[in-house]
Amino acid sequence: MIRFNQVYKRYPGGYAALKNLSFDIAEGEMAFLTGHSGAGKSTLLKLIAAIERPSSGSVLVNGQNIGALKLGAVPYLRRNLGLIFQDHKLLFDRNLFDNVMLPLQIVGFDHRESARRVRAALDKVGLLKREKANPISLSGGEQQRLCIARAIVNRPTILLADEPTGNLDAESANDIMDIFKSFHQVGVTLLISTHDESVLRQYQSRTLTLKQGELQS
Amino acid sequence: MKGWLFQHIKVMQFTLRRLRTTPVASLLNIVVIGIALSLPTGGYILLQNVQQLSRQLVGTPQISVFLSMNASQDEIAAIGKQLQQHPVVARIEFVPREQALQQLQKSTGLSDVVGGLSQNPLPHAYIVYPKTSDAREQEKLRDELRTWPRLEHVQLDSEWARKLDALLKFGRLAVLILAALLSFALIAITFNTIRLQILTQRDEIEVAKLIGASNGFIRRPFLYFGLVQGLLGGAAAWLIIAISLALLNISLADMAQLYASNFSLHHLSIGDSLTLLVFSAYLGWLGALLSVAQHLWQIEPR
Numbered sequence: 312m313i314r315f316n317q318v319y320k321r322y323p324g325g326y327a328a329l330k331n332l333s334f335d336i337a338e339g340e341m342a343f344l345t346g347h348s349g350a351g352k353s354t355l356l357k358l359i360a361a362i363e364r365p366s367s368g369s370v371l372v373n374g375q376n377i378g379a380l381k382l383g384a385v386p387y388l389r390r391n392l393g394l395i396f397q398d399h400k401l402l403f404d405r406n407l408f409d410n411v412m413l414p415l416q417i418v419g420f421d422h423r424e425s426a427r428r429v430r431a432a433l434d435k436v437g438l439l440k441r442e443k444a445n446p447i448s449l450s451g452g453e454q455q456r457l458c459i460a461r462a463i464v465n466r467p468t469i470l471l472a473d474e475p476t477g478n479l480d481a482e483s484a485n486d487i488m489d490i491f492k493s494f495h496q497v498g499v500t501l502l503i504s505t506h507d508e509s510v511l512r513q514y515q516s517r518t519l520t521l522k523q524g525e526l527q528s
Numbered sequence: 529m530k531g532w533l534f535q536h537i538k539v540m541q542f543t544l545r546r547l548r549t550t551p552v553a554s555l556l557n558i559v560v561i562g563i564a565l566s567l568p569t570g571g572y573i574l575l576q577n578v579q580q581l582s583r584q585l586v587g588t589p590q591i592s593v594f595l596s597m598n599a600s601q602d603e604i605a606a607i608g609k610q611l612q613q614h615p616v617v618a619r620i621e622f623v624p625r626e627q628a629l630q631q632l633q634k635s636t637g638l639s640d641v642v643g644g645l646s647q648n649p650l651p652h653a654y655i656v657y658p659k660t661s662d663a664r665e666q667e668k669l670r671d672e673l674r675t676w677p678r679l680e681h682v683q684l685d686s687e688w689a690r691k692l693d694a695l696l697k698f699g700r701l702a703v704l705i706l707a708a709l710l711s712f713a714l715i716a717i718t719f720n721t722i723r724l725q726i727l728t729q730r731d732e733i734e735v736a737k738l739i740g741a742s743n744g745f746i747r748r749p750f751l752y753f754g755l756v757q758g759l760l761g762g763a764a765a766w767l768i769i770a771i772s773l774a775l776l777n778i779s780l781a782d783m784a785q786l787y788a789s790n791f792s793l794h795h796l797s798i799g800d801s802l803t804l805l806v807f808s809a810y811l812g813w814l815g816a817l818l819s820v821a822q823h824l825w826q827i828e829p830r
């Protein structure tokens with residue numbers, strides 16, 4: 312499903328954020344990505360979503376070479392991915408419902424069916440009662456859950472989460488991990504970056520550990 | 529298809545809502561566009577009115593044919609016959625020199641001077657009405673008549689109308705240049721409005737790109753905005769001209785009474801009005817398109 316082959320990523324300025332990465336993530340797998348701050352976790356996830364391009368080597372998603380993707384094809388790649396960002400990237404000029412609606416608007420989904428799906432997604436993360444609220448009024452954990460609702464509303468086959476439990480207390484972190492587990496159970500491929508040791512201990516899933524941009528075995 | 533239509537309606541609603549959220553700025557923009565467009569359009573409609581007025585005043589032009597003083601009665605009759613049979617001539621009218629003198633006395637108020645003349649200085653004349661209304665054909669007829677013997681002077685009375693036509697042509701060129709310049713201004717206004725909108729919606733654009741929005745989807749609301757703003761500006765221009773013409777017509781009514789004519793300025797025809805609206809909408813869309821092409825690619829999510 313996701314395949315890295317001798318991937319290097321150098322940022323402008325010459326800093327090598329990722330060095331010689333090669334790994335595979337199978338369809339339906341739930342894998343964790345860990346490492347110190349600045350190890351390159353976010354960079355790796357960005358390569359999968361074509362937010363950054365590899366400097367050398369190849370990144371394949373569903374057999375598609377992301378590095379060679381034309382600009383016009385990038386939106387269609389992203390529609391198949393559910394992205395959960397480290398900094399949420401919510402829009403504070405609209406309520407929860409409209410935030411989650413955005414991915415469906417983009418693909419021109421039928422309006423009534425969209426509304427149904429948005430409510431289902433909000434229900435899944437426990438925010439349905441607050442659909443009319445502005446995301447600015449949400450707590451950190453709630454904003455994180457809203458971001459998850461937006462990522463899952465178009466039923467992606469791959470879910471990429473960048474530190475979804477960062478800065479959360481154990482209980483909120485568990486809530487969020489439970490949501491991910493339920494997606495794992497229905498066959499969604501997940502790659503979750505975290506430096507939360509307790510989460511890693513709790514799930515015996517495969518863990519990719521990065522150190523200075525290199526994969527530790 | 530239904531989804532597509534729904535999406536466009538949705539974007540349209542969104543656009544109108546956006547116009548309403550900044551009512552003063554939107555209104556100012558629309559008025560500025562309206563004024564810019566009303567200048568060349570107003571010039572155009574005035575030229576059209578002048579042209580119509582000149583047609584009305586001139587009517588069918590005539591050719592005055594003055595005969596030589598020493599032409600005999602027979603020769604005069606022969607010339608009359610020849611004129612009558614000419615294929616381009618509709619009808620002729622004979623003005624004897626005595627009648628011409630009387631007319632001169634009456635119409636100029638120079639009766640004393642004319643009455644003091646010991647001898648009538650005016651020749652006999654024919655007034656020739658050509659069949660054709662084409663100015664060049666009329667000139668050809670005039671030039672032909674000039675080669676005839678026993679004619680002192682041949683004059684085409686529509687000459688000043690031709691001079692006016694040349695002037696109108698010049699006026700049209702000036703209006704065209706003005707229109708080109710102000711069209712550019714309209715594009716610039718829209719370009720800048722959209723640039724500001726893109727800047728203020730940076731976050732939204734970035735997020736939309738991150739979750740798979742195509743460039744078309746991101747561009748659409750801006751293009752609609754440019755289109756609608758241009759269209760409303762065109763409508764404003766139409767209104768500005770309508771009000772100006774109504775005001776001019778009020779004062780014209782007094783003047784027309786003096787000249788015993790019922791002339792009044794008319795507004796743009798339906799076809800011209802539609803052209804104005806389509807053109808202004810197109811220019812707004814174009815300004816938005818240029819702005820989007822210039823600024824949207826600079827926003828790439830990181």
Ligand SMILES: Nc1ncnc2c1ncn2[C@@H]1O[C@H](COP(=O)(O)OP(=O)(O)OP(=O)(O)O)[C@@H](O)[C@H]1O
Nearest residue numbers: 322323326328347348349350351352353354355830
């Ligand atoms: N746009 C960029 N330009 C230059 N350098 C960058 C850029 N983005 C990241 N880096 C650098 O690349 C390295 C890896 O960054 P990355 O964000 O992937 O780390 P991370 O593992 O996600 O860290 P954290 O746990 O703090 O989020 C860092 O040293 C960072 O400074």
Ligand SMILES: [Mg+2]
Nearest residue numbers: 352353397473
């Ligand atoms: Mg990071």
